[in-house]
Amino acid sequence: MTARLTTLKTVLWTLVGVLVAVSVVRFVHGLGAVTNLSDGAPWGLWIGFDVMSGVALAAGGFVLAATVYIFGLERYRPFVRAAILTALLGYAAVAVGLLYDLGLPWRIWHPMVNWQYHSVLFEVAACVILYLTVLILEFLPVILEHRLFRGRPFQIVLRALKRVSIILVIAGIVLSTLHQSSLGSLFLITPFRLHPLWYSPIIYVQFFVSAVALGLMTVVIESVFSNYFLGHKLHLREISGLGLAASVVLWVYLALRLGDLAVRGVLGMAFDGSWQGALFLFEVGFSALIPALLMLSKRIRGSLTGVAIAASMVVLGMVMHRLDVSVAAFARPEGIGYFPSWEEFAVSLGIVAGGILIFLFFVENLNVFDDVKGHPPEPKPGFDPEAVRSFLPGPLSLPRRYSVAAVTGGAVALLFLPVKGVDSRPAPVQGPRSVEAVIQDRGEEMTRKLALPVATIPAQTTRVLMLDANRNGEVVLFDHDDHAQRLGEERSCETCHHLNKPLDENTSCYECHRDMYAPVSVFDHDIHAEGLGGNDGCIECHAGETKVKSYETITECSDCHGSEISPRAFIEAPEPRWGEASSYMDAMHSLCVKCHEREAMQAPEEHPEDLNRCMTCHDVDWREDVKQLMPRREANNRLVGVPASSSAPSGR
């Protein structure tokens, strides 16, 4: 028994350790860093499981309280305290889960001061806060019975609490009725998004009835759990009674669920072959129909295994129902999916693990399972050296073993957690788009400007591409014909379209324009590879052979050629950076050539004079009787810049 318990606690502490690690990232970097939630799927596992299911699983508290205190069915008394403790911890877990899910958790108290009667969520919040208080008061006597609180003031409180206990019980039942159903009412306002098989005008009744069945079955699971791990007595006859009651409630639930669908004429959707139909059939069968049938049989109800299996099905199935309503069957925009990230699972599991640990602490130290009045409490499981030695030798006692488990869990989780926050990718402007642009005069500076036309003013326009070439939301206008013309008419196509790079169908802007607004250089890969020693030289620019060769991982030109850049060689980017980029020609002509002209005039002896001459870079093309300057080409038809021997600022 003790070895089992130790193993369980070790696992639970590990999960708590993971939870702590994930919490750090969650609260430092925000929801996006650890969850898969999005604008299309704003509620996920944390709401569906921790809140919706957590509240439903804690329904045992009010169901058992009503059974014993209101209806006077004394034989169920042994379950009451444990059920109330579970409810208390369940609601505490809901509150903790909310702290993770709320975007601004430090404002969780806002509903208390800013009442909004028209909001279902406000009603849920108010009820949960009140019910949590009621549960604390209901459970406080169990704590005050402990010998630590023998003092007189504590005993006065204890007696006062016992006197108002029936009022607390009734308040608890009323509050539970309200918010168990209201969790369903939350979805009344989403008739278009929640699938018709789950949406219902009486969804709140369905939620309440299913919560009652779920509450009864949670108590059974809890009994089996404490029998297996703590060796508490099983009350088979009563468990069987709970099973029968649950069966009745489940039939009511089925009638409400299927009857409502039939009345509204959408029951047929369950059999239309869609995945929602299949999910619905599975959920209803697993959560209600099969367990309800099972527990009708006296033989199955009489056996612990039978009831335990049926109870597990109800518990898992109803959790599934809550998840279906809030996540799975809730429509998302086309193409937007949602599946919880491992961090979301880790937080949900960690909170449950923490709850179970507190449950175990209370059970071991307080008289939670008061089997019969006057009986001494079950002896608390003693310290078993054997169990410890099997894992950690010598003086490492149980607490240390658990700390090791928690710290290890947290450390392992840290390994997998993202260090940075959300990586919001810079967004392309829906790919390149074709737009009309007005050509503005080149003027003296030889700059060609394109601008988006104002539609009402007629002007001569040309078809250009609007590109977000830096992929940062700043667009430029790209004139294909102009590029072709400058780079050598039809001979120039391959300059951009056949660079023969892996997975490269046409050349990206960045092959020539490292930054659409920075000075432009034409980069010749082959010449660089040759100069750096062939294949051995790749690593000089491509950081690490394991990384993908991409714009992001490449070495900046300026890392090697920084010394060659003239301090004044800079084209001012238009501010704000929306509009046209400096073209290759503009950059060359206004940076390189102008600067060389100036320097050559000021200090002719230091500067080779030919660097400011057109012919240094250009061939003269005599085709069609037009004297035209063309970029110089080598034998392989690649563009070349200034001869390698010179110290031209633009490099190659």
Add this chain to the structure above:
Amino acid sequence: MPAAILVDTTRCTGCEECVLACKEENDLGPDRLRPGQEAVDGLSSTRFSTILRKPDDHFVRQQCRHCLEPACVSACLVGAMQKTPEGPVIYDSELCMGCRYCLMACPYGIPRYQWDAAAPLVRKCTMCYPRIKEGKEPACVEACPEEALLFGEREDLLREAHNRIAQNPDRYVPHVWGEKEVGGTSVLYLADISLGFLGWAQNLPEEDLPHLTWQALHKVPGVVLGMGGLMGGIYWVINRRMRLAAQAADAAGGGGVPAPSPEDLKEEGGEDDR
């Protein structure tokens, strides 16, 4: 008299001047792709309005509709979403606690969330509420070069919309989107294609959404009194019967009753519980 915007989608050329003006007015910065967002052209926390590009050069502006009976306002449990008397639905970031129920409730799927922020807020169009207070038009309306957007009193704009349909029956689908949907919205659309794709359902009903919630919520006082009374009553009856049974047993000599002793019953049933 609520203010409204009339969007004549047949006049829109998709130039996105309104989007730029909106970004400038609200200081939104460049677009970033958020998790789960496919293309930047959809609404995002940095894009309160956008132009949806539909086949055959149809451009449909997407933005908050500023419903007359807003589901988001009804859903908000702290009153961060507010319907102003001037018409716009605005958002108070000081009140919001980040539950995102408004994102769930909106029939048009408009509100967006800052998923990448450690202290995230809900973001959506406010119809330039500060500008309206100053007596100016919203920035998008002012920026539109094609007069595809009109700003004014809702009644006037409705009349104008029906006028346009009457004068140019070939140009428009004879329907003003937003006139009646979900109780009416403050952003009205004229179009030559069906705009059903803008909502979560092709044909949004004419009744507003908050009343669906209210159908359940107005039962709360009844449930409190009914359930409280019922439980109290049952308790009183059962407790009294048990006490009477115990007294009878006592009077009969206290011998024969096997189950709980009178003292136990009295204590457990009545006072000795939690």
